[in-house]
Amino acid sequence: MRVIKSARVMSQACRQAPHPLGLVPTMGALHDGHLSLVRRARAENRTVAVSIFVNPAQFGNPQDLECYPEDLERDLDLVRREGVDLVFTPTAKEIYPAGFDTWVEVGAIGDKLEGAHRPGHFRGVATVVAKLFNLVRPDLAYFGQKDGQQTVVIQQMVRDLDLGLTVVVCPTVRQADGLALSSRNVHLTPEQREAAAGVYQAILRADELWRSGEKKASVLRQQVRKILENQLLIDGIDYVSVAAAGTLDELDDSNESIQDVVPGTMVSVAVHYGQVRLIDNILLD
Ligand code: PAF
Numbered sequence: 312m313r314v315i316k317s318a319r320v321m322s323q324a325c326r327q328a329p330h331p332l333g334l335v336p337t338m339g340a341l342h343d344g345h346l347s348l349v350r351r352a353r354a355e356n357r358t359v360a361v362s363i364f365v366n367p368a369q370f371g372n373p374q375d376l377e378c379y380p381e382d383l384e385r386d387l388d389l390v391r392r393e394g395v396d397l398v399f400t401p402t403a404k405e406i407y408p409a410g411f412d413t414w415v416e417v418g419a420i421g422d423k424l425e426g427a428h429r430p431g432h433f434r435g436v437a438t439v440v441a442k443l444f445n446l447v448r449p450d451l452a453y454f455g456q457k458d459g460q461q462t463v464v465i466q467q468m469v470r471d472l473d474l475g476l477t478v479v480v481c482p483t484v485r486q487a488d489g490l491a492l493s494s495r496n497v498h499l500t501p502e503q504r505e506a507a508a509g510v511y512q513a514i515l516r517a518d519e520l521w522r523s524g525e526k527k528a529s530v531l532r533q534q535v536r537k538i539l540e541n542q543l544l545i546d547g548i549d550y551v552s553v554a555a556a557g558t559l560d561e562l563d564d565s566n567e568s569i570q571d572v573v574p575g576t577m578v579s580v581a582v583h584y585g586q587v588r589l590i591d592n593i594l595l596d
Contacts, residue, residue: 334449340494369435528562549581
């Protein structure tokens with residue numbers, strides 16, 4: 312496994328490597344969710360590249376950036392065991408050298424949900440991902456459904472900018488009680504950790520209602536919110552969304568059978584446990 316810090320060397324190595332080449336972009340602090348992406352990439356490509364870069368451009372809040380967990384040696388160990396070929400571990404200066412001033416602006420899709428609560432977040436994500444795609448030129452790139460809006464934003468960018476690669480979205484990996492794996496979970500207290508399983512229970516309720524025939528988005532939203540509001544350790548709810556999976560436009564009740572009209576519905580939430588902000592989502596159907 313080659314560990315490469317330089318963008319120029321990474322680009323060269325990727326051009327010389329056997330294709331198809333699969334890229335798994337990460338910010339490190341790897342867990343089984345990331346490793347599921349790596350395994351899928353390993354199964355589908357001749358070369359697997361992983362990037363580990365905590366991208367300052369996608370953090371609005373400097374404290375959030377500072378607290379982001381980092382353990383490069385452990386991460387390298389984990390990906391080595393998965394048979395990864397190339398790991399890109401650039402510094403911030405390598406990605407954003409002095410004078411860097413070109414950004415990928417995301418349209419309306421980036422202003423909703425996460426974008427509304429973290430202004431500039433998706434501009435930072437889209438810019439770094441576009442740079443990684445240009446350096447690595449992957450045939451396939453792997454992302455987790457856990458960051459549901461991010462997958463929609465990246466797919467839109469790939470389409471709009473004719474980036475000519477396939478975005479593979481892999482299922483969310485959960486702990487036994489349903490909590491979605493996230494690098495932020497390590498910041499939960501034991502009590503918060505136990506309570507946080509309730510986030511999944513809340514969105515599962517929407518799935519249950521949906522399957523039993525309840526198609527009104529307002530009812531699904533209200534029921535999910537009610538469950539979250541009854542959870543004592545939750546300090547705030549940023550949003551409860553029931554939206555078209557492809558556009559993230561909020562659904563209304565105008566059509567009793569929204570299922571027929573919009574293929575795919577995403578129920579997503581963002582909540583706070585003290586300083587820790589958790590997101591999760593579920594696709595109906
Ligand atoms: O999902 C992440 O870890 C990040 O947003 C990504 C895609 C690696 C871009 O920094």
